[in-house]
Each structure stands twice: as C-alpha cells, then as structure tokens.
Amino acid sequence: MGPIEFNKKRIFLLIAGVLAFYIVFHGLSFSSTDFSDVASQLPIPNHLTPTEHKLPPSAPDPDEIWDLPSEPSPVPVPVPVPEDAVTPDAPVSAPAVQHFDLHPIAQLMENADAQWRAYESGVSTTFRQTVEKYRSKYGRHPPPGFAEWYKFARKRNVFNIDDFEQIMDDLRPFWAINASEIRIRAAHMWEKFDFGVAVMHIRSHKVVKVENPSWRSETMEKVIEKFIDHLPDMDIPMNRLDQPRVVVPWEDMQQHLRVEYDTRVMPPEVMDSFTKDQPELRDMSILDKADDHSTRLDDEWLFAPGKQYMKIAAKGCPPESPARSNMSVAQADSLYKEPLAGFVTNFNLSSDLCTIGPTIQDMHGMLYSASSIIASHKLVPIFGECKVNVNNDILFPANMYYQHDDRYDYNDKEDLDWRDKQDTIVWRGVTSGGVQLADNWDRMHRQRLVRLLNGTYMGTAAKEVTVLMEKDTGPEKVNTTYEPYERFRPSKFIEQHSDVGFTEPMSCIPNCSFYNDYFTWVPPVSLTSQFKSKYLIDVDGHSFSGRWHAFLQSKSLGLKATIFREWHDSRLLAWRHFVPVDNRYDDLYALLTYFIGYGKPYKQHAEEGVELNPQVFIAPHEQAAQKIARQGREWANKVLRREDIEVYMFRLLLEYGRLIDDNRDYIGYSGDGSELDKFDAGEENDGRWGIGGWR
Ligand SMILES: *[C@@H]1O[C@H](CO)[C@@H](O)[C@H](O)[C@H]1NC(C)=O
Ligand SMILES: *[C@@H]1O[C@H](CO)[C@@H](O)[C@H](O)[C@H]1NC(C)=O
Ligand SMILES: *[C@@H]1O[C@H](CO)[C@@H](O)[C@H](O)[C@H]1NC(C)=O
Ligand SMILES: *[C@@H]1O[C@H](CO)[C@@H](O)[C@H](O)[C@H]1NC(C)=O
Ligand SMILES: *[C@@H]1O[C@H](CO)[C@@H](O)[C@H](O)[C@H]1NC(C)=O
Ligand SMILES: *[C@@H]1O[C@H](CO)[C@@H](O)[C@H](O)[C@H]1NC(C)=O
Numbered sequence: 001m002g003p004i005e006f007n008k009k010r011i012f013l014l015i016a017g018v019l020a021f022y023i024v025f026h027g028l029s030f031s032s033t034d035f036s037d038v039a040s041q042l043p044i045p046n047h048l049t050p051t052e053h054k055l056p057p058s059a060p061d062p063d064e065i066w067d068l069p070s071e072p073s074p075v076p077v078p079v080p081v082p083e084d085a086v087t088p089d090a091p092v093s094a095p096a097v098q099h100f101d102l103h104p105i106a107q108l109m110e111n112a113d114a115q116w117r118a119y120e121s122g123v124s125t126t127f128r129q130t131v132e133k134y135r136s137k138y139g140r141h142p143p144p145g146f147a148e149w150y151k152f153a154r155k156r157n158v159f160n161i162d163d164f165e166q167i168m169d170d171l172r173p174f175w176a177i178n179a180s181e182i183r184i185r186a187a188h189m190w191e192k193f194d195f196g197v198a199v200m201h202i203r204s205h206k207v208v209k210v211e212n213p214s215w216r217s218e219t220m221e222k223v224i225e226k227f228i229d230h231l232p233d234m235d236i237p238m239n240r241l242d243q244p245r246v247v248v249p250w251e252d253m254q255q256h257l258r259v260e261y262d263t264r265v266m267p268p269e270v271m272d273s274f275t276k277d278q279p280e281l282r283d284m285s286i287l288d289k290a291d292d293h294s295t296r297l298d299d300e301w302l303f304a305p306g307k308q309y310m311k312i313a314a315k316g317c318p319p320e321s322p323a324r325s326n327m328s329v330a331q332a333d334s335l336y337k338e339p340l341a342g343f344v345t346n347f348n349l350s351s352d353l354c355t356i357g358p359t360i361q362d363m364h365g366m367l368y369s370a371s372s373i374i375a376s377h378k379l380v381p382i383f384g385e386c387k388v389n390v391n392n393d394i395l396f397p398a399n400m401y402y403q404h405d406d407r408y409d410y411n412d413k414e415d416l417d418w419r420d421k422q423d424t425i426v427w428r429g430v431t432s433g434g435v436q437l438a439d440n441w442d443r444m445h446r447q448r449l450v451r452l453l454n455g456t457y458m459g460t461a462a463k464e465v466t467v468l469m470e471k472d473t474g475p476e477k478v479n480t481t482y483e484p485y486e487r488f489r490p491s492k493f494i495e496q497h498s499d500v501g502f503t504e505p506m507s508c509i510p511n512c513s514f515y516n517d518y519f520t521w522v523p524p525v526s527l528t529s530q531f532k533s534k535y536l537i538d539v540d541g542h543s544f545s546g547r548w549h550a551f552l553q554s555k556s557l558g559l560k561a562t563i564f565r566e567w568h569d570s571r572l573l574a575w576r577h578f579v580p581v582d583n584r585y586d587d588l589y590a591l592l593t594y595f596i597g598y599g600k601p602y603k604q605h606a607e608e609g610v611e612l613n614p615q616v617f618i619a620p621h622e623q624a625a626q627k628i629a630r631q632g633r634e635w636a637n638k639v640l641r642r643e644d645i646e647v648y649m650f651r652l653l654l655e656y657g658r659l660i661d662d663n664r665d666y667i668g669y670s671g672d673g674s675e676l677d678k679f680d681a682g683e684e685n686d687g688r689w690g691i692g693g694w695r
Contacts, residue, residue: 100479101621103468104338105575105594108345109624112575119573123160126680128673130161138168139264141668143658144272145230147676149650152227154679156643165570167652170394173248173379174659175263176256180280181297182660185380186235187282188296191289195301196240196374197382200224201282203233208284212240216385219399220649227650232274232657235282237382241372242543244387248379249315253392256379263665270670275663299380304373306435310353310361312375316390317354329359337582340484341468341590344582347574351563351583352389360583364540364563365434365444371507371542381656386544386564396652397567397645400546407527408546410553414528418555418626423596425453425559426533427500428525431515432541435507438514445561445583449539450502450519452585455495457518465490465589467598469616480619489612490589497596499525499533531556534625535592537581540564552578552636557595557629561585567648571639577632579625593618595625 124130127150134142153161174182190199190211198212200220205228210217217238224231239245248256286292304312310323317323322332333342336349336356344350353367361367384393385400400408433444441447451457452465468482501522505512527550530536536551537559544564551558552572560574561581574580581588597620599613658664 097478102479102481103594103621104340104343104482105591105621105624108338108343108575109628112573116573116576119160119163122162124162126673127676128680131669131671131673133162135266137162139261139266141266141270141670143654144274144667144669145654145657146669147272148230149227149647149654150676151679152650153647156641156647158644158647159638160571163570164648164651166395166565166567167648167655170392171655171659172260173253173256173392174381175664176259177379179278179660179662179664182381183235183278183280184295184297185299186237186660187280187294188292189237189299189380189382191296195299196372198238198240199282200236200238201234201284202228202231202236203281203284205229205231214240215403216240216399219403220396223397223402223646223649224653226646227653230650231653232276232661233278233281234653234657234660236653236656237380239382239384239393241374242541243366243370243373244384244391244393244543245374245382246376246378246380246392247312247316247390248392249377250318252377252379253316265665266670267666268670270666270668271663272667272669272671274657274667275661278660278662300376300378301374302376304375305371306369307373308361309367309370309373310357312373312377313353313357313388313390315377316392317357321354322359323354323357327358332356332359337587340482341466342582342587343590344574344580344587347580348569350580351565353563354390356563356583360563362443363445363448364583365432365436365446366540366542366563369434369436369440369444371435386566388563389565391565394652394656395565395567397648398544398546401549401640402642402645408550409527410550411528414526415531415555418534418629421534421556422499422532424497424499424533425535425537425592426498426525426530427453427537427539428503428522428530429541431502431505431512432507434542435509436505436512437509441508441514442518445539446502446541449537449585450500452588453494453498453500455491455493455498458489458494459491463490464488466586467590467593467616467618469598469618472617485613485616487613488589488593488616492612493589493593493598497592500537534629535559535595537588538562549636549640552632552640555629555633557625558632559588559591567645568640572635576628577635579628594621596620597622 124133127147130150131142131146134140134146150161186199189195189197193212198210198214198217200207200217201209201211202224207221207224207228210221220238280294283292283294302312314323319325321327322335332355336344336346336352338345349355357367379392382393383396384391385396385398387393387395427449429446431441431444431446433446436444436447442451457463464487466484466486467488469485471481471483473481502519503524504521505515505519508514527547531554534556536554536556538545538548538551539561540563544562544566548558548560548566558578559581560578561583563583572578579591581591593616597618599611599617601617601619658667661667
C-alpha cells in the first residue's frame with residue numbers, strides 16, 4: 001500500500017468540519033466574558049434560547065419536568081410570587097412587577113442549562129451520522145470494529161454515542177509515536193516492579209496473563225471480557241500508583257499534536273480488521289524475563305515523592321499560562337472565577353494546574369507532599385484512573401466505579417426524599433492526601449476542609465469568610481441583588497449545618513499523635529447514611545475520590561473540588577449536574593449560605609447583638625439545590641452506569657488497538673454506515689434502541 005493521495009476538496013471539507021465542530025463545542029463553552037454577556041442580556045418572559053427552539057413543541061424536555069413548585073426559578077425569569085423576596089404587605093392586586101433574582105449562581109445555572117442543551121441536541125441517532133461525525137471531527141476513519149462497538153453501545157442504551165472526547169484527547173499525541181515503539185514500551189513496562197506498572201497481555205481474544213496484578217487489574221479484566229472477541233492482541237500497561245505518571249513538556253506536546261494533525265488521512269478504502277501477528281508484542285512463550293532479549297526502551301522514570309509537583313507539572317503548561325508566567329493570583333482567578341464570591345465559572349480551568357498550580361501548590365497534598373511520584377517526561381503509554389490536566393496518561397474508568405463495594409456503591413436503602421433530608425453538609429474520611437508531618441498537615445486539602453467546616457475551630461480562631469448577602473434596597477425593591485460580605489463569622493451557622501470529621505489518621509511521620517490537639521476522630525458514617533444530608537462534599541484523597549458516582553446518583557446535592565481529571569469529565573456539567581467548589585474552598589460559605597439561607601429579612605433585624613452577623617440576610621434557595629441534585633441523579637443514571645464503563649473501555653481499546661498497529665493508517669471503517677440502517681431502524685433488534693436512552 002502506497003501513500004495516499006489527498007485531494008484538495010477533501011482537505012477543505014475536513015478543515016470545514018473541524019472548524020464547525022470547534023465552533024459548536026468551544027463557542028458555547030462559557031468563560032467569564034460570556035458570563036457577563038449573559039448577565040447583561042434582557043430576560044424576556046418565557047424566552048427560549050436558540051437551542052430550545054429545537055425541542056419538539058409538544059414533547060417537553062423530560063429533564064425539565066420537576067415536581068417542584070413553579071418558583072422560585074434559579075434563572076433570571078420573572079418570579080410570580082417569590083417566596084424569598086416577598087414583601088408581605090404588598091397589595092395582592094398590584095400589577096405584576098417582575099422580580100429577578102440576580103445572584104451569580106442563578107446565571108451560572110442558566111448558562112449550564114444552555115450548554116447542556118447544546119450537548120444533548122447534537123447527538124447522532126444513526127450509525128451513518130455517528131461515522132460522519134467521527135470523520136469530520138477527527139479527520140480519520142473510525143477504527144476497525146467500529147460497527148460492532150456501535151451495536152454494543154446502542155444495546156446498552158448509551159446516551160451520547162459521539163462523546164468519547166476524553167479518549168480521543170488522551171490518544172491523539174500517540175499518533176506522533178510509531179506503533180512499534182508503543183508496543184515495545186507496553187510489552188516491558190512491568191519488568192521493574194518498583195516502577196509501579198502492571199501489564200495485561202491479550203492474545204487470541206483472551207487475557208493470558210497480568211503482570212504485577214492487583215484488584216484493579218482483576219476488575220479491568222471483567223470489563224474487557226465483555227468485548228474481548230473484538231480486540232487484537234495487545235499489551236496494556238496500567239498505573240499501579242495512586243498518582244498519575246506522564247508529563248510531556250508543552251513544546252514537545254505541540255510537536256506531537258502537529259504531527260498527528262498533519263498525518264490525518266482518510267483513504268477511500270481501508271481494511272476493517274487489525275493486523276495479525278505483529279512483532280514486538282511481548283513473547284508469551286518466554287517465561288523468565290531474563291531470557292527475553294527483545295528490544296527495550298528507557299521510559300525515563302524519575303522518582304520525586306514529596307517534591308513540589310508543580311516543578312514537574314509546569315513543564316506541561318503553555319508559556320503564557322499562570323504556571324509559567326508571573327501572572328498574579330487575581331489575574332489567574334479571573335480566568336475561572338466569578339468576581340463577587342469566587343464561584344467557579346469554568347470547572348475545567350478550576351482543576352487546570354497551569355491556571356491554579358501557582359496558587360494551590362502548597363495547599364494540596366499531592367502537589368507538595370505526595371507519598372509516591374514516579375513520573376516521566378517521555379510520551380509513554382500508560383493507562384490510569386485519574387490524572388491532572390498536564391498528564392498524558394490514558395484515562396480509563398476507575399475500577400472502583402465498576403466493582404461492587406459498599407463503601408463506594410450507591411444504594412437507595414437510606415436515601416431520602418429531599419424534603420426529609422437534613423440541612424447539613426456531610427463529609428467523612430481519613431487523613432489521606434499526602435505524607436503528613438507536624439508542620440505541614442494544616443495545608444493539606446482534606447485537613448483544610450475539616451477545619452473550615454468545624455464551628456468550634458472557626459469560632460475560637462475568630463475566622464471570617466466571604467458570603468454574598470442580599471442588598472437591602474428598600475421597600476421598592478424589584479430585583480434581588482447581592483453584595484459580598486467579607487467579615488462573615490461562620491461558627492454558629494456551621495455548627496448547625498455541618499457533620500464533618502475524620503474517622504482516623506493515616507500516613508503521618510513519625511506518627512499521627514500531633515493531631516490530638518486539633519481533631520477529634522468521629523464515628524464513621526456509611527455511604528448510604530450520608531444521604532440523610534442534603535449536601536455531600538467530595539474532595540480528593542491521595543488521588544481522585546471513588547465516591548463521586550454514588551454522590552451524583554443520590555438524591556442529595558454533590559459539591560466537588562478536585563485537581564484530578566477522570567474518564568467522565570466531558571459528560572458532567574458543573575452547575576447542572578453538581579456544584580463546583582474551588583480547591584481553596586474560598587467560595588464554600590457563599591455556596592452553603594445561598595442554598596441553606598441565613599438570617600432574617602432586613603426589617604426584622606431585631607436580634608441585633610445576639611446574632612453573629614446581624615447585618616446579613618440571605619434567603620434560602622433550596623429549590624435550586626434540589627434541582628441540581630435531581631438533574632445530577634437523573635444524568636448519572638444515564639451516563640455513569642456500569643454499561644457506560646463497558647462502552648467506554650471497548651471504544652478505548654479499539655482506538656488503542658489501531659494506534660499500536662503498524663498499518664494504522666490503512667485499517668478502520670471506511671463505509672458510509674448504511675449497513676446498520678436496519679439495526680438503527682430496530683429491525684435486527686428487539687425494538688428500536690431508545691435514542692439517548694430516554695426510556
Ligand atoms: C519507530 O521509532 C523509533 C524511535 O523513534 C525508530 O528508531 C524506529 O526506526 C521507528 N520505526 C519505524 C518503523 O518507523
Ligand atoms: C514577569 O514580570 C516582569 C517584571 O514585572 C516582566 O518584566 C516580565 O516580562 C514578566 N514575565 C512574564 C513571562 O510575564
Ligand atoms: C431587574 O432585572 C432585570 C433583569 O436583569 C432588568 O431588566 C430590570 O431592569 C431590573 N429592574 C430594576 C428595577 O432594576
Ligand atoms: C509519636 O511521635 C512522638 C514525636 O516523635 C513521640 O514523642 C511519641 O512517643 C510517639 N508516639 C507513639 C505512640 O509512638
Ligand atoms: C474542631 O475544632 C476543635 C478546636 O480546634 C477541636 O478541638 C475538635 O477536635 C475539632 N473537631 C473535629 C471533629 O475535628
Ligand atoms: C479544558 O481546557 C483545556 C485547555 O485548558 C482544553 O484543552 C480542553 O479541551 C478542555 N476540556 C473541556 C472538557 O472543555
């Protein structure tokens with residue numbers, strides 16, 4: 001097979017397609033600039049956004065049917081009888097004055113809804129569309145076995161057949177590395193046990209061996225078995241550590257991405273199968289690695305436990321980013337935080353170490369006191385459950401989300417209806433996150449949280465935090481507006497509303513006795529009992545938190561602060577499915593007081609002197625909280641199921657299988673998708689698969 005002629009028209013179409021997608025996906029993602037645009041728009045009663053026009057008029061969006069009272073709406077639409085902002089003595093028959101709640105969260109929620117509608121409305125409904133979209137987005141044919149994967153996914157009612165963005169992003173740079181090099185690295189990466197890598201070997205559609213196995217690889221095996229008949233022989237290296245591994249310097253990564261872009265081809269006809277008997281896969285007939293004289297490549301692992309991770313991570317950042325320029329904290333904040341209370345406007349950037357790294361490098365355990373860091377600046381293939389944004393590890397769905405484990409599995413046994421839940425924020429855990437010493441523990445992310453939500457500590461230390469209080473604009477008030485109040489004393493508020501504490505210490509040097517003066521070890525609360533609280537906060541441990549899926553599935557509201565990226569990120573929208581929290585938690589009290597409410601309306605400021613913050617009034621916005629909780633739950637039940645994990649893994653390994661194939665440019669699916677017309681019409685199935693899994 002010779003090089004492929006690539007005619008100009010094809011290139012033009014490809015570029016046009018890529019551009020169109022760029023506009024659709026990036027044009028709608030909101031930055032703080034978009035945010036102020038939306039804020040300044042005049043709301044029109046019952047207005048529709050352009051994407052809403054696409055919804056069939058008689059079929060309301062099922063996600064919009066809440067059995068909630070019809071107010072107060074969190075979006076700036078007129079509020080007929082605002083429970084919170086009501087002026088009790090206003091004449092009932094007065095002409096309807098339109099009240100607007102101009103809180104930033106209301107606007108963030110509305111933006112997220114618009115983003116979500118755009119996400120949801122463009123989804124392919126047939127194999128033809130899926131294939132077409134694949135080509136226009138990625139400039140290549142789909143990998144071999146794509147039709148089988150498509151059927152597998154449809155049978156499992158996958159919601160968005162197009163959104164495997166994370167896989168494509170993770171694998172893209174590897175197109176710059178030739179297939180044989182990837183195979184060589186993958187075959188031997190397990191050989192030095194201390195480097196913390198397991199390797200799964202697949203031969204003739206069976207997992208024939210796992211080197212350095214663990215419960216993680218056992219779970220992964222169970223997932224892979226569901227579709228192993230469609231996979232080529234491969235070696236899959238898996239991270240055995242909690243911490244991610246690969247940081248390719250930004251300049252090198254640009255080169256890799258350039259190569260990937262320049263080598264995109266779509267030959268008219270390609271083979272829809274993987275190449276057999278490729279060299280450089282590990283020779284499974286050799287039992288002792290000492291007898292294996294095949295080529296090895298140095299993965300250049302460097303050991304840096306307890307070192308400042310930003311020293312390694314900053315290399316992966318663009319030169320103009322805060323991590324590599326001398327941008328001030330305020331400037332960096334303005335990239336992803338709203339100005340009044342620091343609410344996160346861009347969750348992606350709120351965990352982007354290039355943006356937040358300089359600010360939080362001494363405030364997160366993994367960043368300055370990690371128990372193990374074995375990293376490489378070379379682009380080596382390694383599959384991992386989580387990473388930070390600068391890592392080039394290949395993400396796969398965390399095994400914890402797949403296996404059944406009471407500590408992490410959602411169970412509705414003790415989940416209550418929202419109104420029966422307590423107005424509390426709950427958190428339990430151990431002191432993980434990094435190696436702790438007497439003089440560094442108070443900067444760790446979990447420890448900071450447990451202190452911040454400890455009323456006794458906040459009171460005795462006379463801590464003050466920022467909240468957004470309602471502006472007292474007098475009796476003629478039309479809209480509810482807010483202003484920051486930076487001297488809020490939270491101790492009493494949080495005493496009433498927090499159930500937070502460590503269950504036990506771990507990872508201290510020389511021992512954990514230094515904690516005795518600061519923390520009380522509290523009884524564990526099972527995952528399911530935590531659902532008695534309305535507010536569930538999720539923060540990192542040594543790495544990502546395995547509770548997140550269960551939190552989203554519950555009827556409570558998930559709040560999330562993290563520096564880690566996971567497989568599901570592109571399908572979860574902050575402010576629609578959960579509430580994002582800054583890794584510094586400087587927005588946390590403004591969030592909690594917004595949802596729970598605080599104080600008495602201004603004219604009833606009778607308790608002056610008794611209350612800690614007599615001047616502060618914030619009406620509760622329970623229904624906004626309940627709405628996000630509910631959306632998150634419904635969404636998790638559609639896109640974070642075990643079936644979704646199987647579909648993701650299958651797709652990931654098809655893409656990986658092609659990348660490690662010497663003929664990777666000449667294999668794939670080159671048809672127009674028509675052979676699955678009948679399948680899509682439900683003729684080869686028990687009935688038409690529910691589009692997007694609505695049923
Ligand atoms: C693959 O890459 C390696 C290292 O970059 C190089 O030595 C080798 O010649 C390449 N092989 C092919 C087939 O291009
Ligand atoms: C950093 O700050 C110095 C002095 O304020 C300035 O001259 C320099 O250009 C800045 N460097 C970057 C990379 O922004
Ligand atoms: C109330 O807010 C709406 C929406 O931002 C705005 O159009 C209106 O002018 C405001 N009304 C007053 C009296 O400020
Ligand atoms: C813990 O470490 C401290 C400080 O080194 C030491 O004084 C103490 O005896 C140790 N406690 C235990 C139970 O080992
Ligand atoms: C809360 O803070 C106080 C004062 O610092 C401390 O004595 C107590 O143990 C803390 N409670 C918990 C649950 O850690
Ligand atoms: C997150 O931001 C990075 C750049 O900072 C971008 O490359 C990536 O596509 C974004 N991801 C999502 C899901 O928006």
